[in-house]
Amino acid sequence: MTFHSAPASIGNRAMARVDPAAIAHNLDQVRRRMGSGGPASQGPRVWASIKADAYGHGIHHVVPALADADGLAVSRLADVAVCRDAGWRGPILIYGGLQDLIEVAHLDQPGLHLVISSVEQLDWLAARPLHCPPPWLWLRYVGDLGVIGLDYDTYRAAYARCEPWLARGDIAGIGHFQHYAAADLPIGIAAAQARFRTLTARMAGPRSTSSSPTILCHPEHAATTHWIRPGRLLYGLSPLPDRTGTQLGLRPALSMRARLAAVHEVAAGTPLGYHGAFVAPTAMRVGVVNCGYAQGYPGHPPVGMPVLVNGRLARGLGQVMMEHLLVDLGNHPDAAPGTPVILWGTPELPAEHVAAACGRTAPELITGLTGRVPIRAS
Template identity: 50%
Template sequence: MPPVNAPYRPEGLTARPLHARVDPDAVAHNLARLRKALPASGAAPRLWATVKADAYGHGVRRILPALRGADGLAVLHLDEARACRRMGWQGPVLVYGGLYSPADALLLDASGLHLVITHAAQLEWLAQAPLSQRPAVWLRYAGDIHHTGFAAQAYRAAYEAASAMSRRGLIGEVGHLNHYARADEPGGVDGADALFRDVIAGLPGPVSTSNSAALLKHGARAADTQWVRPGLALYGASPFADTSAAQLELRPAMSLHSQLVGIQRVPAGAGVGYGGAFTVQQAMDVGIVTCGYADGYPRHAPTGTPVIVDGVRTRLLGRVSMDMMAVDLGPVPHACIGAPVTLWGAGGLAVEEVAASAGTIAADLLTGLSARVPVQLADAH
């Protein structure tokens, strides 16, 4: 029988020893770090803290106190904006998705809303709606990402229509917004920013650019910008493949923890996990961790994905199943049932490293954490 060391679990956690830990202090630290990346000369841009997808899986309610230093919040849709108001946020709220139908205009019942406008019909819906509040609008340029927004040849006509509505008192100020497709690359915003500036040349109104990658790699570009919109870096993950969060002086705001719940001595030639995806070359000890794809851990994470067991870095073996995964205990011969396991975000194991091993990005893991994983707040420092 393998040795057992089942530690005491904090009150409030479920019987299953899997939980995420969220650190609001880390979010506050990262916000301050991003402010330092803003241009030092002239009027520094204001900062929207992007909290869509429930603050990248961290929980808006949990981290909202840490965002007191932000100038505004950015969300995807109006329901998220209204939720922020109910939580007590009184500052501006940018709504990336704008309006999805004419009925959405009925939700514009709070002050300080800023709507991103991506097509002409949204302006028509606003013009026809009996608005109790006048939202500011930001015209999105389609740019080099070509997701939503106005193409260069349609942009000025959209601006004239929005400006006419503003003069009639139907909406508030009209601004210009761009999102870069390749901000994580050296020189990745140069051409895109130049084209954007040509499109809006001579048009009054504030400008908003720069996600986390653009701000950290091309911060000087924000000198002629009134608002920046970081997201991922607020939560302590690097947006770059070649630069770690630690190198960027960011602190991870979420960590995922579990325990060993089983130890198997597996003979040479045997397979581990579904389909025997990992074949044992020499007899070895395999640890079983209670965490699987139903918890948000990527099923496609391959053998070799890093895991920390009892403070020692080791690797995932075979396929991740719904509720558990197997890990190599060769580097951790002292491990026993109940040994702590870190899956990402602590002990030097960055979420972006795990994501890269699984062929995805950090935001995919953070936002994909399952509702069945209990979350606790880290102790305040």
């Protein structure tokens, strides 16, 4: 077996590249689907969802690209400071609301919108210092998702409890929040939508029920709500199993990149990888890519998983180690140590295809990148 390795000077580690221009483009595409071309146009307002550190892209990389959003939606109160540091001065929706009583002391910021999913959160808010700017409250109905939120009767009681707070100016407003469980499936949203409409029929305040699957599959419903909450669409990812983001007119916002660390010329019958699980069927050139499961690449991809080597497709050999994976360089005679490799995130190699081949969704793949992967904006 002949072995060629990269000198230390080109043994660059794997990295992810974020394209802010793609995110701005995708936000514009979402607005156009809803019949509005900008934040001042008619149509629902947009909470740009940047939970989970902006779907793994990095809040500080993403916020500048979302200047035309009406608001940002984050996972937790601690994310608000990151958004402000990145220059955002508009409203911020906090999906997690309050995590405990201690967080009440940190509500001394304007423009906060808290999602309320439990009675305990209302109890904590009752202890809020009166000098704090009044936050918006969004009551979350548990709905057909059945995971988190207020049930039917508790929701009604929570609204009744909040009305006097609103009248006194202790809170800035009351909104109504739901997340559909099956917007992208044949079962759809009709039953869940009808029950939510019945529940909130006599309650004042804006509604927010539509995330990316609802925006795509039920645009007529999403367009009539007050606020939509696109998430994966902003990052160029499709929630539909048969369409990629590129096919929907979106642009990939994150690409995972690495380099060849070594190239082997192996003989037929040579075992490779853990337990020799891959055996070379013929003499072949094998590339060792400097990315593995420690960086968040799926640990058990099928043989044939595509990668791009110097811009052209190559097949993975199904062998992923902690910091390396193996690819077939049979059609890449010029590939050498240091040659660039793209693992996903281009129109030719969408994250959706890589994720599906490993039994994952694209958000699972991208948010699974570890802290060992530097993320840079292009």
